[in-house]
Amino acid sequence: MKKTILSVAVVAASLFAISCKQHSNEKVASNSNDSILVENIQYVILAEEQSSANNKAYSQKATEEKHKNVAKLFTAKAKADSLRAEKHKAVLAKITDTTKLPPRPAPKAVVPKTTPENLKQSINDDEYQITIVYPNYIEQAVMMGDSLTVTTLQWASEGRANDKSYGVAVLETVSQNGSDMNVSDTWFVCPACGSISDSMPTAGTKNCNQCGVVEQDYIVVKN
Ligand SMILES: [Zn+2]
Incomplete structure (x- = not known):
């Protein structure tokens, strides 16, 4: 496990170094x-x-392996990731002229492993983002007094932490039972911060537990 985390950290650090160099x-x-x-x-x-x-590829693999509920979790995670990327893009457009930036590289193709391994990989990535990347960037944004960036990064970090906790719980369930029968078959994604949930957040108020925004339009991932 340590080796895997280290590999993830090294890859991510390399990406960061390349990004900085570029x-x-x-x-x-x-x-x-x-x-x-x-x-x-x-x-x-x-x-x-x-x-x-990555999560889209893991979802497809989980479907192939008949883990249809885990596939939905991965689909929800993929949507949450995309939402966070869009929020970051909106902030970026307010800070700089994005037409002058070099084109962003396309995501690299991922070769999925087994579903439990993919869950672990996804959890490790969440862990790296919430312990290394986001805290560091939030601290820098705070020092620079950019409140919009701070808020967006904080929501993203909290959303990733939330995603990770579901990943850990689902991995435990699948490992214990050998199947995903006891995993939720419906997932909800907050359109404001990208947090996922296996139930409508905070019944009665419909406030997102992560960002607190009242949302009527949760993205529902089910059959
Ligand atoms: Zn939210």
């Missing part, structure tokens, strides 16, 4: 603080888009 000479923002924010936001867009692509 943009180190770009004059895309008005000052150095903005440039750091731009680089950071570009990185989390890339990370969320890659995670979405």
